[in-house]
Amino acid sequence: MSSITNVSRRGFLIGLAGTGAFVLGVRYLPGILTEHDSLAYRTDADLAELHPSAFVGINRDGTVFIVAHRSEMGTVIRTTLPLVVADELDADWKRVKIDQAIADRRYGDHNTDGSHSVRSFYDVMRQAGATARVMLIQAASAQWGVPATECKTELQSVVHPATGRRLGYGDLASAASKLPVPKQEDVPLKAKEDWHYIGKGTVSCDLADICTGRAVYGMDAHAEGMLYASIEHPPVFAGKVKSYDAQAPLQVAGVHQTIPIDPFHPPCAFQPLGGVAVIADNTWAAFQGRKKLNIVWDNGSNETYDSDEYKKELRSTARQPNKVVRAHGDVDSAFARAQHVYEADYYVPLLAHASMEPMVALAEFKDGRVTAWAPTQNPQAAQDIISKELGITKENVICHVTLLGGGFGRKSGPDYVAEAAVLSKKIGRAVKVV
């Protein structure tokens, strides 16, 4: 495999550490695969002949791999950002394969939350595509012995208009891979009127799969020999299991075992909430087994939580003087002078995210390493929490991102992915938690 980068992984990681959590500091990320690289998993883009950045790979057959590092939950972001790369690269969209990133900090922050993916990554993606395009032009111009300025790209090929010569991207991938990655300032971006794809309404790359039932959501992930789990969580936040019937669930055909899950260590954040898991051959058996657990709970101090009391507390807090965030005009005197004063209190209850696809994840712990498949908005958070829960390094947590049947922010919290990993380690088999 060729490797054209002169940026060491270590150097890269040091550089990355200085960027904000919001990834705005991340610009063009150079390819970082070197002989020192310890990634447990490589994308097709990484393995391609030409891979000038973590986001792009081009094979000798002309296949263009573009990495989507944001999670797809219906915004079409998994299509949109690769489309920007393809446009700047002058790639033929039909030759593009979208490679869903696994959790890895070299892409910056994966957390697809807050509606800023295009804002934060538009420039990064344009740069990634344009960089590869410049390298392909340089490779062609060297081969033809003509100045690069006389060459241009058309869909998926470099052309020399003066002599009518043309070379496809696949034919140039190998030569281009031996060139240094150009500096950002040496990479011109396309003029808006030259865009093929941006703003043209390309549909989701997943549309056909969704309409035929082939699309793979977290709910649909599968691993050989996997079992299914369902967890009875504490009915009150921070509640703990006092006792439960470990035998009765085993009467349900298909139930293998019951496993208690440790309560979280405060503060909770997105640690598993604890409870008891039922492991079975299929989801239905796990559900039935749960009904027989007969758990006695210690509900703890939240047992006396009273929504009405809490509402009163919020109302009274809202009327206390507090920090002024924005002051505009003089409300008190305006009210005092007004002919009619209308006053109203607005109160909304806590709203559940209610994604249609439940919190579901599949994980397999094997040989000291976890491989997870999850409908997660934040695979890096899953990587972090699994590494903590299982006491393994983050490099030993491979988190694949499936399609999400809705996220709404809830699936940025990785608790349910950690549950699958914890259970898989305990039972020694792949397990899908539903």
Place this chain on the structure above:
Amino acid sequence: MIQLTVNGTGQSVDGDPQMPLLWYLRDILRLTGTKFGCGVGLCGACTVHKNGQAVRSCITPMSSTAGSQITTIEAIGSNGLHRVQRAWMETNVPQCGYCQPGQMMQAIALLSTTPKPTDEQIDEGMAANICRCGTYQRIRAAIKAAAEEHP
């Protein structure tokens, strides 16, 4: 032993007769196009056809499927795509897409009894299929588009 036909293939099932059809399809046959949303027949994500009629597979026990013909999203287009699937793609209906197999199965059942549905008939026929992304306007447009096409 329960005998039934799923997507044209005969099946014999020897398991819990109370197991809902949904889990037989998903976990045993691994036909995962049919989705699990609520598990209590409220969201419609699990809609399949039983003898041509739309049913909620999550509350359809296997015992009630004996001798029946079950069709799922994977096989509803017997020769390529069903016209409803084509209309769904041409109208670009899905957002996250999780509910859409159920929506399409419901829409196909609606068109079989009401070939040219009005807006009101569509709203009524599709009312129990929830889309959390809110694609209802496009669902309605796609059903109308499919109705214009000959089956």
